[in-house]
Amino acid sequence: MTRSVYISSVGRGDGRQVVELGVMELLTRLVDRVGVFRPLWHPGADPMLDLLRSRYRLSQSVDDMTGLPYEEAAALQARAGADELVAHLVDRFHAVAADYEAVMVLGTDYVDTNLPGELTVNARLANEMGAVVLPVVGGFGQEAESVVNEVRNAHTAFTSLGCEVIATIANRVDDKHAARAAKELGAHLPEPVYVLPEDPALSAPTVQQVVDELGAEVLLGDPAGLARDCRNFVFGGAMLPTFLPALTEGCLVLTPGDRADLIVGALAAHSAGAPPIAGVLLTLDQRPGEETMNLAARLAPGTPVLAVPGSSFPTAGQLHALRGKLNATNPRKAEIALGLFETHVDTGQLTERISVVRSDRVTPMMFEHELVERARGNRRHVVLPEGTEERVLRAAEVLLRRNVCDLTLLGEETAVRKRAADLGVDLNLLGPDDSGWSAHGTTATARIVDPATSPLRERFAEVYSRLRAHKGVSHELAYDAVVDVSYFGTLMVQEGLADGMVSGAVHSTAATIRPAFEIIKTRPDAAIVSSVFFMCLADRVLVYGDCAVNPDPDAAQLADIAIQSATTAARFGVEPRIAMLSYSTGTSGSGTDVDKVREATELVRSRRPDLLVEGPIQYDAAVEPSVAATKLPGSPVAGQATVLIFPDLNTGNNTYKAVQRSAGAVAVGPVLQGLRKPVNDLSRGALVQDIVNTVAITAIQAQSQAGRPDEDAAASAGAAVRQEIRQEKGGLA
Structure with missing residues (x-):
């Protein structure tokens, strides 16, 4: 039977879209086929349904997600009674639910609905649909006592109507009242x-929302600038020396269009990063001259400059009512909402209460969710050397909002902060002199370290010159080498100041992994460093190795790659069944290439008799049961292989890309294996989600390596370094 969750408000203004997004995230972690149903809806665009369809790749059309428009529902209820309305909507629900393992039902919104007894309608629908209920109560602007009373009243209302309430959520509660309200409600x-x-950050409107709400004309600005949050509004009327101190980070400046001094001053302040602003809104239908606009464009490229015909006072009134919205065009807001939900909701407890049976299938989305959840469970610290790269900064915001890991971004501090501000990315970055910072606190934190000025540079030069003395590297050469972000980040990992490193969005693979070979080196149980890709197909996850590092491994190296890949697969929840791939299956072929694979297979069996391995075997016989039944009947691997080992880099790299492009698979990787500590490389074409996935994988690798003797030694060394830096400069670099 389909399990359904009915999310219901008890009034307006509760921001329940955060809860709807959070619950959808939980459901899609558990099962493949999740549906959405909104029994009653308003004509026109539905931003929440559009967001859910886009983010979770739902095949449902909006028509398949909805029941009746409110106007038709009110007319039906007036004409035939509430029973007829409920029966109609429940029939519609069951027609939708038949195709899904779980359905999230979005209750009514209490906005111009013309439905008498709206809460009762929601309760009846939930009962008739057999859905558990998750009431959401708005607490904005209320004292703790008032929030407690509202929640208790909502709980009583639904339970008295026979609903099975699995939990209640109070949303938008003032920070100063949240802890007390939670304590009292728990009792x-x-x-x-x-x-x-x-x-x-969630309630702040974007500049684009301001444009849409006011019908503003965009004089300057790019899409990234329009996506910035307007955290507050500053009205410019005073002279420049008085005006500049009033600017705050993320503010939208309102000023008459003839105040060229304030326009240029605000944009110059943004360019200097003191502070970065959201943009400038010009009133009174005034436009600066051409010279001023040209200067503005050069001072702060991409920063929005808008114009409206009205005066400042009525414009301010319109802006005051604006609140950030969740929609498909602003994925940043969705990440903020999910971070808020996951930070304050016990997702494990809520999942148990929903009682959805986990699906046997593993979809790409489920695999990605699992990575994030595992990384969050024991948060580690990852260094990102490419601190000014747009994709890295956007991924960092997602990682911090979702509480996945602590981060260090490498780069010149002003440049990193300025780039983040230009992109509208909110990282709440700490600087190198912020004292008291440590990884693994309550919430994920990011800081900036500039290798050129960090007090760690001298120590790292000593470490690197000692490690590479046999290659003639002096202290002076090392001092110059470690300012390179790849070397600096690798040394942070080596010295226990970070648990792992991810790079390669703009650097080559060689630039990323050469420092790891020189400094971190291979584990004692690994002969070589190799890589795997997690290939997320529609219904399963396969592990491909080696598709990125070793051009032509010999039999012994191929066996080592297979054993490492099986270990990596098991670590990430894929039961290893190894197929050693070749152009022939079993004993049907011969030749140097086949003999290499045959020898490697025997080496795997002798070294790890506990592993299931088959080879030589062709790809179709490895993954397709019908082919396996003909070519290798009775094999425990053929037809159900999960770890596929390619004989050389040429075959592996081309195969993974062919499957990725032609089968629509999500390729996660390359994930390096065999290093003493985790360092992972990105494709230079990596998307933001690829970076998020790779960082999560790196954090999980670091979790599994924590506690090894070499890790403990490095951690002790790292603690000593941190203490030394605090004494020298008052903070951890």
């Missing part, structure tokens, strides 16, 4: 109560 209700605070 009064039998089910869990979660309290979500108001998040300024």
